[in-house]
Amino acid sequence: MILVVGGAGYIGSHLVKDLVMEEDVLVLDNLITGHREAIDQKALFIHGDIGDPFVLKTVFKNYPIKSVMHFAAYSLVGESVLDPQKYYENNVGSTLNLLNAMLKHNVKNFIFSSTAATYGIPNVELIDETIPANPINPYGKSKLMIEEILADYASAYEMKYTILRYFNAAGAHESGEIGEKHVPETHLIPLILQHLAGLRKNISVFGTDYDTPDGTCIRDYIHVTDLAKAHISALHSLLNGWNKSAVYNLGNGQGFSVKEVIETCEQVTGLKADVVYCERRAGDPGRLVASAEKIKRELGWEAERNLEQIIQSAWKWHRNQKY
Numbered sequence: 236m237i238l239v240v241g242g243a244g245y246i247g248s249h250l251v252k253d254l255v256m257e258e259d260v261l262v263l264d265n266l267i268t269g270h271r272e273a274i275d276q277k278a279l280f281i282h283g284d285i286g287d288p289f290v291l292k293t294v295f296k297n298y299p300i301k302s303v304m305h306f307a308a309y310s311l312v313g314e315s316v317l318d319p320q321k322y323y324e325n326n327v328g329s330t331l332n333l334l335n336a337m338l339k340h341n342v343k344n345f346i347f348s349s350t351a352a353t354y355g356i357p358n359v360e361l362i363d364e365t366i367p368a369n370p371i372n373p374y375g376k377s378k379l380m381i382e383e384i385l386a387d388y389a390s391a392y393e394m395k396y397t398i399l400r401y402f403n404a405a406g407a408h409e410s411g412e413i414g415e416k417h418v419p420e421t422h423l424i425p426l427i428l429q430h431l432a433g434l435r436k437n438i439s440v441f442g443t444d445y446d447t448p449d450g451t452c453i454r455d456y457i458h459v460t461d462l463a464k465a466h467i468s469a470l471h472s473l474l475n476g477w478n479k480s481a482v483y484n485l486g487n488g489q490g491f492s493v494k495e496v497i498e499t500c501e502q503v504t505g506l507k508a509d510v511v512y513c514e515r516r517a518g519d520p521g522r523l524v525a526s527a528e529k530i531k532r533e534l535g536w537e538a539e540r541n542l543e544q545i546i547q548s549a550w551k552w553h554r555n556q557k558y
């Protein structure tokens with residue numbers, strides 16, 4: 236059985252929907268930002284918090300967990316600057332509880348949701364895993380702290396881990412049943428689509444003076460189903476002992492500016508966006524694009540869906556929402 240912590244959230248619920256096809260899955264989630272109805276019915280669900288040692292004891296004593304996938308975290312960069320305590324408590328403190336409970340119950344395989352925010356503002360075209368981590372906000376730092384703890388736990392306690400540093404997750408499940416539902420929503424693609432669906436007056440572009448061809452920020456958007464598939468590859472590799480502990484970027488290797496994303500949303504939907512140009516948002520690097528060559532080389536995974544397919548799947552889901 237695989238324990239998916241945070242499996243009621245956006246990315247976790249997409250992974251669960253695919254993973255239940257091949258494994259028994261137990262979801263542990265406190266539903267603080269997740270949604271009960273997003274959890275596939277074939278998965279078991281425990282409503283609880285990894286900060287609670289009793290919950291962890293119950294889970295690890297009563298279920299034959301062979302591996303843990305850990306999606307649970309707070310992940311709003313701006314909020315992490317205003318309230319770092321909240322981020323270090325949950326993303327570091329509670330995650331440490333989880334790791335220690337795993338050790339106590341002799342569960343040694345761990346897959347961790349990390350982020351491109353660990354790189355900070357690297358001044359390179361393509362970011363590969365040799366670029367030194369240098370996070371510039373408490374969110375990115377909280378993720379890097381766990382990465383470092385994992386390296387120490389792996390050498391001291393034979394824990395095996397895969398760290399997956401996602402770039403910009405987007406898109407929805409092909410079934411149209413689940414999609415990106417953050418409250419509040421801060422991510423670019425869902426905000427544009429909510430605007431085009433008539434739920435927001437306009438879409439803001441944060442900054443037009445970046446050192447990029449059209450002056451707006453460039454990001455690497457990766458389909459949530461491609462992310463789910465990478466987790467399943469990582470799981471196979473850990474369970475079959477194919478690979479050592481490792482850190483991998485997950486991206487498409489292609490960058491799109493904010494303006495290009497808006498244009499692609501317009502093309503996909505056939506609707507015209509009302510765009511408002513604003514000041515830069517604090518802490519946004521101008522360009523973040525992954526090299527995902529390492530995971531392709533070592534695990535054979537690569538992203539299969541492009542920006543247009545990401546937006547098409549997201550739009551299919553948005554149109555069915557009753558807000």
Ligand SMILES: NC(=O)c1ccc[n+]([C@@H]2O[C@H](COP(=O)([O-])OP(=O)(O)OC[C@H]3O[C@@H](n4cnc5c(N)ncnc54)[C@H](O)[C@@H]3O)[C@@H](O)[C@H]2O)c1
Nearest residue numbers: 241243244245246265266267268269284285307308310404
């Ligand atoms: N969305 C992105 O673009 C992106 C990019 C890089 C990394 N990530 C990371 O991926 C992971 C998932 O992101 P998401 O967008 O699906 O977020 P999300 O908020 O939708 O999902 C997080 C889930 O974890 C649960 N949770 C939080 N704290 C918990 C706790 N202490 N105990 C139990 N459950 C808890 C929440 O209720 C929620 O269901 C996060 O770790 C995030 O930092 C996301």
Ligand SMILES: O=c1ccn([C@@H]2O[C@H](COP(=O)(O)OP(=O)(O)O[C@H]3O[C@H](CO)[C@H](O)[C@H](O)[C@H]3O)[C@@H](O)[C@H]2O)c(=O)[nH]1
Nearest residue numbers: 310350351352402403421422423439440441452493516519
């Ligand atoms: O209304 C908006 C919202 C966003 N943007 C811009 O669109 C780009 C993408 O912004 P998102 O908020 O969608 O995503 P981020 O790149 O800020 O952050 C995402 O990727 C990061 C790593 O790169 C972290 O992991 C983080 O958790 C995850 O949400 C940025 O340039 C942002 O300035 C706008 O112009 N207008």
